Amino acid sequence: MRPRIVSAFLALAVLCLLPGCGHTKAQRVLHKSTDSLGLSVNAAHDAMAEFMTQRALAELGPTAAAPEVMAWIQAQPEWQKTRELYTRFFAVYELWVKGNAAAVSGDTVLQLDVALVLGAARDLFAFVGEYVPQVKGWLQ
């Protein structure tokens, strides 16, 4: 009886390890990780936006209106760089997700190395970390 149960479990393990099934599971894990990475990138971007808003209000006065504050922030090189790094991350991320979805469905379209996604996030964290201490060291 016992060997049969063991065999049944092993058969199940083999089924779960079959390329298609296992592949999908691994993708799911990988997607969850990169989803978290996307949230962290948003958090770093927003932390920089908060920092820049405070700087704008210090510069323009606490009663400055939103359009004036927006214009001031958008003119700052450090914000332009943050926006550029954020943009690059999500462009690479979207491509990576699409490439993986295509791979799962057996299609052969562009597939990006996950290292590109991580590198893009790391670049943003390193840059924002220079201004916002709590972001310093993320993904190092």
Next chain:
Amino acid sequence: MNPALITLIQALAPVAVDLAVKLIEVIKTEDMAKLTPEDWLALLKHSQKSSDERLAAIVARRTAG
């Protein structure tokens, strides 16, 4: 050891290797050339819009209007 168990373990090994190879294939860069400049531009514009919207929301929260 049960012969059926040995057979299953033997069957498992190549499948596990195959799985590992497939995973490596998925995360490697394959054909960057398939991406057109228009594709890139669309992706970049979408992300820029997202950045601008997030900034605008934060500024709106911190200012009088």
